[in-house]
Amino acid sequence: MSYLDELNSSQREAVEAIHGPTMVIAGAGSGKTRVLTYRIAFMLEQGIDPFNIMSLTFTNKAAKEMSERIGKIVGTTDGKNITMGTFHSVFSRILRYNADRIGYPSNFTIYDTQDSKSLLKDIVKELNLDDKVYKPGLVLGRISSAKNNLISPDAYVANEEIMNEDKQARRPEIARIYKTYATRCFKAGAMDFDDLLYQTNVLLRDFPDVLHYYQQKFKYILVDEYQDTNYAQYLIVKKLAAIYENICVVGDDAQSIYSFRGANIQNILNFRKDYPDFILFKLEQNYRSTKHIVEAANSVIAKNQDQIKKSVWTDNSEGSKLAVVRTLTDNEEGKVITNKIFDLKQGTASSYNDFAILYRTNKQSRSFEEALRKINIPYKIYGGLSFYQRKEIKDLLAYFRLTTNQRDEEALKRVINYPRRGIGKTSIENIIIASNQYGVSMWDVIANFNQYPVALNTGTKTKLYEFVTMIQSFTAQLSKINAYDLAQTIAKSSGILKELYSEKEKGPEEVERYQNIEELLGGIKEFTINQGEDDDKSLAEFMIDVALLTDADADKGDEKNHVTLMTIHSSKGLEFPHVYLVGLEENLFPSQMALNSRSELEEERRLFYVAVTRAKDTCTLSYATSRFIWGNLVSSEPSRFIEEIDPKHLNFEAQQRGMGKSLSGRASQFDQPFTGGLNKSVSSPASSFKSLSQLDNSKVKTGATLDLKVGYNVLHDRFGKGKVTKLEGQDADKKATIFFPHHGSKTVLLRFANLTIVDVD
DNA sequence: CCAGTACTTAGGTTG
């Protein structure tokens, strides 16, 4: 029972109330994760079977942290038997078990956002709609919010309010796109991220026996970050908890920062309605931050109208006031903050891990990155392109996806001609047309030409046949060899490894790509054998979760000594001794787009609250009086959020001067107009000369008539001397693959390449 | 097929 002694009285009450509906409103830094983990430990101690517990989180990061902490307290065996993870991962597994009920294969693919957008782009084209009006991201957003509110394509058309919204936005065809999109996903045996929640709802709605089974299994349900759940998630939880009502939700309305993508604060109010006899616990003591920080944050959030009343307080020391720093430009902001970090680190013997720079938008990272690099401070930027989104990784994964699910159209489109095997755009379009015509998947078409005739020439059919046979040979090995061996086989036989290897000479980016592939294969190797089970894991098993993984899963235990740079959104749930909250300017934070309505402005304010409460010891606020926005220097006003802080918690620092020599980069370009505009008059005549000289270009190429043979040495205009290694195509399409010592292997069309034969060795 | 250029567009982000 020793761990219970580590809790304060309200924490302890929240831990011990394991029966019936409970809601825990947990202020920032109030020990929320501790309560959740101890609560589970307490349940097990009371004899509750871990198989009957389900604990849901909103992010991978939170899920991982929770599972580690629980493992430590209750031991790994019990820990493993608890159903724990994000909504998406937990319900994707349940969907796989029951896929046949709703007409999906159990090995359905999960489309990520890129896949969804690429499919939507195709559909917009096929329906002959304007791709400027129906931009993939925007359309996906509409579809996503429909699914999050459990609105099917048919219900969408029938819903007047929604249809009117679309009409007024001059996008009346979204309903049609949605319907086509849903059909295509289904045909491909694929679910997008929103489907994982939407289809779970369908499953639980249409199959009472399935619902009953999971109601009995999950007698105890915990939901973290409840303020960030959307309607689809809310309803799943409500249904599963309907019999036993042992449900505990934990959240903080003041930290709700995802309403822009469907999170619904209403869920907290619904909870009161759904379980009138629920017990409410409030965790109000902050253990993280100094008094100045807690009270500064409180004074700002008090300006919000929509909130559950609570008073967060702390027993910690008073600490120092929040510093407010003003700089002239965004570049100077980078330098000043960086120097402050350097000085504080020297003065306090702390580690660079103790520092975080938080910003509203990802693109603000640039000036800090440059400044940190200049004075050699190690840093790590979170966010941006994740490992699993990189092109080379997605390419190889597409082969894996196709191996486990041939109907996966996005995977097929990605690799059908990568590495190049002479299957062109027109051929692919014809295959898509045929697949729509026959109502089958693209794979069905290319694997059964007899059954589904397509407009393709024999040569292309032969190439497709080879491709199909290759994939089938991979599939045949799924149950025979382990994940790592099959992954290796695919990487080699598909030609991807070779392709990347041959590009390695080109430059550091190509080398990195090759290394990324090696890293992925290494990760699969670890997955295959590391599990300690009797049997090796298969590639199909590896693919189950891969679409749901993020960078947080990729870099394992990276305890390097670095300053952290991230957006405020991704900082939620984290804490740092020293926080630098930068770019505090009107129209940036709060974002210009949030100024239209009170509710949007209040979400920005909650975001500000989240940012300030990440800090344990010091918090520095900074803004620049001018900043480059899309190439123009725009002057800016300090953020209203600074004024909203009770000034007794603030310390306005004198403006920093002479930090760097000259304002570098874009700042000096700003000076140019004042120095006479000379640069302008230099550059434009030069470019007009160039276009004049292009006009009288009358060179004529006759390369196609060259009688080339493999082994000839030839001279190319641009690449110099090289040796012909391969010849293919007829007449106008005749092309040669030539190895150039300085540029690697290139394939050129003879019609265009101005080749001269040097010798015929 | 390759590479250079003209043109477009620009929010925060998890799974």
Added chain:
DNA sequence: TAAGTACTGG
């Protein structure tokens, strides 16, 4: 400005 895509000339 910067990055990404579509187009075009060789």
